[in-house]
Amino acid sequence: MTATDLRDQKAPDPDPAEAGQPSTSQADRDRRRRARRRARVVAFVFVLPALLLLGALVVYPVLFSVGRSFFDASGDRFVGGDNYTEMFHDPATIKAVRNTAIWVVIAPTLLTGLGLVLAVLVEKVRWATAFKLLLFMPMAVSFLAAGIIFRLAYDEDPDKGVLNAAVVSVHDVFKGESSYPTARARDGQGLTKDVDGSYGTSAGVSPGDTVGLGLVGVRAEDLPADARPAYPAAARKAPADELRGVVYLDFTRGGGGKQGEVDRAESGLPGMAVEAVRDGKTVGSATTAADGSFRFESLEPGSYTVRLPGSNFAPPYEGISWLGPALVTPAIIGAYLWIWTGFAMVLIGAGLAALPRDALEAARMDGANEWQIFRRITVPLLAPVLTVVFVTLVINVMKVFDLVYIIAPGPVQEDATVLATQMWLVSFGGGNNQGLGSALGVLLLLLVIPAMVFNVRRFRGSQR
Amino acid sequence: MMRRRTTLLASCTALALSLGATACGGGGPVSAGGGDKPLSGQTINVAGVWSGSEQKNFQKVLDAFTEKTGAKTQFTSTGDNVSTVVGSKIEGGNAPDVVMVPQVGVLQQFAEEGWLRPLSKTARKSVDANYADVWKNYGSVDGSLYGLYFKAAHKSTVWYSPDALDEAGVEAPASYDAMLEAGRTVSESGLAAFSVAGQDGWTLTDWFENVYLSQAGPEKYDALAAHETKWTDPSVVAALTTLGKLFKDKELIAGGQKGALNTDFPGSVEKVFGPEPAAGMVYEGDFVAGVAKDQFGKKIGEDADFFPFPAVGDGKAPVVSGGDAAVVLKDGKSPKAAMAFLEYLATPEASAVWAEVGGFLSPNKELDLASYGDDITRETAKSLVDAGDSVRFDMSDQAPAAFGGTKGAGEWKLLQDFLRDPSDPKATAAALEKAAAKAYQD
Numbered sequence: 001m002t003a004t005d006l007r008d009q010k011a012p013d014p015d016p017a018e019a020g021q022p023s024t025s026q027a028d029r030d031r032r033r034r035a036r037r038r039a040r041v042v043a044f045v046f047v048l049p050a051l052l053l054l055g056a057l058v059v060y061p062v063l064f065s066v067g068r069s070f071f072d073a074s075g076d077r078f079v080g081g082d083n084y085t086e087m088f089h090d091p092a093t094i095k096a097v098r099n100t101a102i103w104v105v106i107a108p109t110l111l112t113g114l115g116l117v118l119a120v121l122v123e124k125v126r127w128a129t130a131f132k133l134l135l136f137m138p139m140a141v142s143f144l145a146a147g148i149i150f151r152l153a154y155d156e157d158p159d160k161g162v163l164n165a166a167v168v169s170v171h172d173v174f175k176g177e178s179s180y181p182t183a184r185a186r187d188g189q190g191l192t193k194d195v196d197g198s199y200g201t202s203a204g205v206s207p208g209d210t211v212g213l214g215l216v217g218v219r220a221e222d223l224p225a226d227a228r229p230a231y232p233a234a235a236r237k238a239p240a241d242e243l244r245g246v247v248y249l250d251f252t253r254g255g256g257g258k259q260g261e262v263d264r265a266e267s268g269l270p271g272m273a274v275e276a277v278r279d280g281k282t283v284g285s286a287t288t289a290a291d292g293s294f295r296f297e298s299l300e301p302g303s304y305t306v307r308l309p310g311s312n313f314a315p316p317y318e319g320i321s322w323l324g325p326a327l328v329t330p331a332i333i334g335a336y337l338w339i340w341t342g343f344a345m346v347l348i349g350a351g352l353a354a355l356p357r358d359a360l361e362a363a364r365m366d367g368a369n370e371w372q373i374f375r376r377i378t379v380p381l382l383a384p385v386l387t388v389v390f391v392t393l394v395i396n397v398m399k400v401f402d403l404v405y406i407i408a409p410g411p412v413q414e415d416a417t418v419l420a421t422q423m424w425l426v427s428f429g430g431g432n433n434q435g436l437g438s439a440l441g442v443l444l445l446l447l448v449i450p451a452m453v454f455n456v457r458r459f460r461g462s463q464r
Numbered sequence: 465m466m467r468r469r470t471t472l473l474a475s476c477t478a479l480a481l482s483l484g485a486t487a488c489g490g491g492g493p494v495s496a497g498g499g500d501k502p503l504s505g506q507t508i509n510v511a512g513v514w515s516g517s518e519q520k521n522f523q524k525v526l527d528a529f530t531e532k533t534g535a536k537t538q539f540t541s542t543g544d545n546v547s548t549v550v551g552s553k554i555e556g557g558n559a560p561d562v563v564m565v566p567q568v569g570v571l572q573q574f575a576e577e578g579w580l581r582p583l584s585k586t587a588r589k590s591v592d593a594n595y596a597d598v599w600k601n602y603g604s605v606d607g608s609l610y611g612l613y614f615k616a617a618h619k620s621t622v623w624y625s626p627d628a629l630d631e632a633g634v635e636a637p638a639s640y641d642a643m644l645e646a647g648r649t650v651s652e653s654g655l656a657a658f659s660v661a662g663q664d665g666w667t668l669t670d671w672f673e674n675v676y677l678s679q680a681g682p683e684k685y686d687a688l689a690a691h692e693t694k695w696t697d698p699s700v701v702a703a704l705t706t707l708g709k710l711f712k713d714k715e716l717i718a719g720g721q722k723g724a725l726n727t728d729f730p731g732s733v734e735k736v737f738g739p740e741p742a743a744g745m746v747y748e749g750d751f752v753a754g755v756a757k758d759q760f761g762k763k764i765g766e767d768a769d770f771f772p773f774p775a776v777g778d779g780k781a782p783v784v785s786g787g788d789a790a791v792v793l794k795d796g797k798s799p800k801a802a803m804a805f806l807e808y809l810a811t812p813e814a815s816a817v818w819a820e821v822g823g824f825l826s827p828n829k830e831l832d833l834a835s836y837g838d839d840i841t842r843e844t845a846k847s848l849v850d851a852g853d854s855v856r857f858d859m860s861d862q863a864p865a866a867f868g869g870t871k872g873a874g875e876w877k878l879l880q881d882f883l884r885d886p887s888d889p890k891a892t893a894a895a896l897e898k899a900a901a902k903a904y905q906d
Contacts, residue, residue: 073905092873156726182654184715217715219654220631251652255633321722409663411725411880413872425873428548432866 062445069438083439092414093440096422099329100447103400103418107333107340108393112386114337115344119352120374122345132349136342143339147406150335154322154407164319171317178314179271182222183215186250189260190214197310200277204303207296208240211306212262214250215269223249223267226290230268233293243296245306247272247288268292272312277305323408325415332407332416336400344389351385352378384458391455398448419444501534506801508537511550512564512788515541521821522564528817529808535801546570554579554795561796562805564788565611567861568602571789575605581792582608584803590810594830596852603789611789614809615818616827618844619670619749619784619858620773623756625736626766628655628744636771640675643774644709647716650744656718658710659743661732662725662883665876667748669860669868670784672879674747674773676703677782677856689859691904695897704882704889706776711886718743721883730755737762747773749786750844754823764840772847783851786858787827819845827855867903874899 072079087093118135122128138146155161158168185191191199191213205211212234230248238244247269248262257263268291276284276296283304284296296304322331355378363373379386401420408416417425419440427437514522519541526537540560542549547570553559559579565571574580583591588609591600595613603611622643629635632653634646647657661667677685680699687693688700714720718735719727719742727735735742737756746752753770756762775781790809792802808814812835815826819835829849836842848855860868860875867874878899882892 186652216652217654222654251654252633253631253653255649318722321726408872409726410665410871410876411663411884414877417872425870432864 065438065441065445068435069442071435073433073435075435079435083436086436087439087443092417093419093422095414096417096419099416100398100418102329103333103397104394107336107397108390110333110337111340111344111393112348112390114341115348115389116379116382116386118341118345119349120378122349123352132342132346135345138339139342141339143402144406146335146339147403150331150338150403151323151407151409154331156319156321156323158319161319161322163322167319168317171319175317177316178312179224180215180218180269180312181315182217182219183269183313184217185213185215186259189250191308194310197313198307199313200305200307205243205306206303207243207299207301208238209243209245210234210236210238211243211245212260213245213247213274213306213308214260214262215247216249216251218249218251218269220249220253220267224270227267227270228291229264230262230266230292231264233268233289233291234262236293238295241298241301243276243284243299243304243306245274245294246292247274247294247308248292273309275307275309277307278302282307323412325412328408328412328416332403335403335407336397340393340396344393347389348382348385351382355381388455388458391451391458394451395448395455398444398451419447501532503801503804504534506535506798508535508562508798508801508805509540509560509796510537510562510564510805511540511542511546511553511560513542513544513546513566514539514564514788515543517823521818521823524821525809525814525817528814529805532808533801533804535798535804537805547573550574550579550793551577554793557795559793559795559797561793561798561802563791563793564614565791566786566788568857569862569864571603571611571791572605574791575608575610579793579795580610581794581799581803582610583612583792583806587612587803587807587810590807594810594812594828596827596829596849596855598853598855599787599827602787602857611791612806612810613787613789613827614815616785616787616825616848617749617751618825618848619786620674620782620847621750621752621770621844622745622747622773623733623736623752623768623770624745625741626769628653628736628741631655632744637774639774640678640706640776644713644716647710647745648713651715655741656743657716657745659718659727659732659735659746660711660724660883661727661729661746661748662721662880663728663731665871665880666860666869667729667732668879668883669875670749670858671747672703672707673784673856673859674782675707675776676700676859677784678773678776678779679703679706681779682854682856685856685859689857689862691863691900695900696893700893700896701889703776704886704892708882708886708889711883721886724883725880730759734760737768750825750841751823753840764838770840770844780854783848783855784858785827785848785855786861863900864903867900874903 068075069083070078070080072082122131122135125131141149152160153162154164156164158164185193185199190202190211192202193199199213199215201211201213212230230246234246234248236244246262249267249269250259250262251257252263252265257266268288270288270290270292272288272292272294274286274288274294275282276286276299278300284299286294286296288294321327359377359381360373363377368376399420400418401424404416404418404421405424413421423437423440423444426440427434510526512519512522519539523539526539529535530537546563546565546567550560550563563574565574571580583603591603591609591612599613600609603609603613624636628650629646632646632650632655634649637643637646650657660671673685676688676699679702680688684693684697684699688695688697693699710716711721711724717724729748732746732748733752733755736744736746737760739760750770753764753768756768757764762768772781772783790806792799792806796802810828812826812828812831815824815828815831816835818824819826819831819841820837822837822841825841825845825848827848831845833842833846836845862868863875868876870876875896878892878895881895882889
């Protein structure tokens with residue numbers, strides 16, 4: 001950067017001073033040199049405050065960090081490149097590098113794309129300003145607040161997280177809920193669980209029998225209001241060609257009661273689907289009455305299995321675990337998009353406004369459709385703006401910290417970690433190893449530098 | 465403009481007040497207020513992690529000290545990171561006189577940095593007389609006594625909703641296996657047995673510590689806390705297996721393992737004492753009562769009760785504890801008053817001030833149990849004092865923060881992984897050892 005500066009200044013210099021006028025006298029030249037020196041001193045004085053600030057706040061800390069990265073946690077012992085080798089042996093850092101790469105590739109691309117699409121579309125709506133304002137508003141929310149909002153929105157419990165509330169209610173509309181999701185049978189008391197979640201009688205039963213199917217795990221409050229005690233129904237004898245039984249809650253309030261038997265206080269489970277199965281084929285199905293009783297009439301003699309299909313017990317749909325190890329990074333990127341889309345849109349929109357209208361008009365006159373105009377004219381003409389937005393976002397994404405730190409819950413913190421959070425964790429958040437933390441900082445700096453150089457070049461290019 | 469005027473006014477008032485105070489101080493013997501006040505005119509700065517109601521209640525203790533001695537007090541809340549705040553204050557030449565240190569590890573760190581003044585003879589005598597030896601040990605570094613444990617926490621209490629246990633017809637269990645059995649019965653009644661706050665790693669370390677202390681015994685506990693025993697030790701694997709019995713049983717944990725990993729500590733209390741109960745019991749320290757009472761309006765002793773964490777196998781019932789120790793900094797401005805304050809804190813009289821307002825347990829065995837405001841606190845306090853020397857300080861608080869105190873890393877994270885998949889205690893033990901070795905740097 002400085003090198004090019006000097007060249008730029010020197011290049012026009014020789015023309016008037018040396019080569020231009022050979023007849024200039026010595027005094028004249030002296031005067032000019034003095035003037036030039038004075039100009040340089042004045043320039044230096046003007047630049048000095050900025051240089052001091054930059055030196056104290058940027059250059060010194062950078063150099064200090066680089067130096068610090070060669071020392072151990074206490075800062076007393078020189079360890080050479082050990083911190084750097086340790087860094088790449090730590091699975092957490094490798095995960096951080098990987099996640100940062102995902103961020104850098106995905107977030108700026110999506111943002112630039114979204115911003116471009118929105119900017120082009122917004123130009124065509126009537127309430128453009130209001131719309132822009134709306135999209136830009138999340139920029140005014142601090143990252144911390146946005147993080148807390150999204151932490152809640154992504155919460156897995158549908159009673160808390162709005163996203164899962166939506167997912168679950170949509171799902172339940174199509175699939176419906178089962179009536180006894182928590183019910184289950186005790187082991188070794190006549191019912192065996194099948195792989196599909198259904199329960200069947202362990203021993204064969206035949207017509208003329210009355211079977212008791214005891215389940216537990218249903219709260220007394222959760223029973224349907226019409227549930228009646230199962231005892232009378234369980235005592236009733238079945239005719240010879242009928243298979244009868246009760247499905248009951250084998251749990252007496254406040255303890256007591258005999259396991260595996262229908263006690264007087266125990267309630268039937270109404271509305272439970274029951275099937276009679278013979279040789280793997282369902283030959284009859286019924287639904288239990290208010291006292292939990294069911295019957296299969298006019299059955300052939302023989303041995304049957306009474307089955308409670310798994311649909312009775314299907315666990316409630318729990319929605320998507322947005323903040324689980326697999327989805328946590330995309331989820332946080334989503335939050336980031338929410339904040340930054342407005343920024344990308346406004347910048348690109350400004351570029352769009354400065355586009356030469358005549359090119360667009362000419363294309364329209366020549367019969368190009370809107371897509372062709374967008375693809376062949378708008379995008380190429382906007383390319384410089386798009387690159388600046390993209391690169392700025394790349395730099396921005398590299399230092400993302402707050403969102404990751406706040407949104408990722410403890411157990412998946414490591415799955416979501418990026419270089420910036422890792423650097424903080426290692427240096428201050430418990431690790432207290434500022435040597436290793438500095439090494440991570442240096443790595444982050446090295447990764448940001450190309451993007452910065454690129455951006456600075458571009459700016460200078462556009463200024464010229 | 466308005467604001468400037470108010471600050472001016474405030475500083476004027478402060479000036480007037482301090483002038484008044486000095487005047488009073490100067491005329492101490494003449495102004496016959498309330499007997500002799502040997503420390504009038506001195507100010508001690510106290511720093512601690514407390515804020516909110518804890519700070520308010522501690523202020524009562526400070527006021528009582530002022531009343532007694534005439535020394536003025538000033539409390540500063542440091543937030544969670546005591547060692548960083550105090551370290552920078554010392555470097556900045558503005559060291560507080562007394563710091564209430566919440567972790568054994570931090571106390572040791574301070575002592576090793578040479579920041580601490582050993583306790584005076586009077587304070588030492590009170591500690592010898594009023595405290596079990598274990599508290600003295602936790603306050604000592606290399607044989608000198610620096611810390612006085614003023615406030616303690618009892619982290620071996622299992623809280624339950626009496627309604628849920630009545631409904632299931634079970635009694636407070638006396639052994640770990642009986643607790644699991646009772647849990648199964650509760651879950652048959654339709655309510656999950658335990659709500660586990662798996663999203664907060666520290667609750668899992670507390671679970672582990674209770675099981676380990678009871679199953680492996682205090683000696684092994686100390687050795688593991690000092691990392692003299694490796695985490696790959698069979699006793700660790702055994703404790704993890706015991707804990708795994710609970711963790712892997714979907715019927716015992718509200719929401720199964722996945723639900724537990726998605727529950728934070730306040731959420732876990734809510735699952736038992738909230739408006740829609742989803743579990744019958746929740747294990748954590750005595751502070752559960754505070755949450756149940758303040759947030760969910762439960763009456764402690766009626767709607768919420770506790771039983772001591774039961775013994776595992778043949779072991780004794782564990783008493784895991786934590787606490788805040790008062791230490792005097794060398795760089796403080798009024799060391800004499802500071803030491804006098806510690807001597808005061810060592811008396812049952814000082815503890816009684818806070819005990820009356822609640823939210824406080826004292827390890828001071830001379831404190832009359834009648835001072836506590838309610839029966840449940842009295843019971844926890846009694847259990848803590850009765851446990852005497854078998855009390856052990858929270859192990860993760862003794863470990864370096866990188867291992868025992870960092871969200872998403874070290875022991876917190878590994879136990880969360882264990883909760884997610886409790887099938888291989890040996891592998892978990894090995895991973896714990898790896899992380900511990902790195903954090904202890906040995």
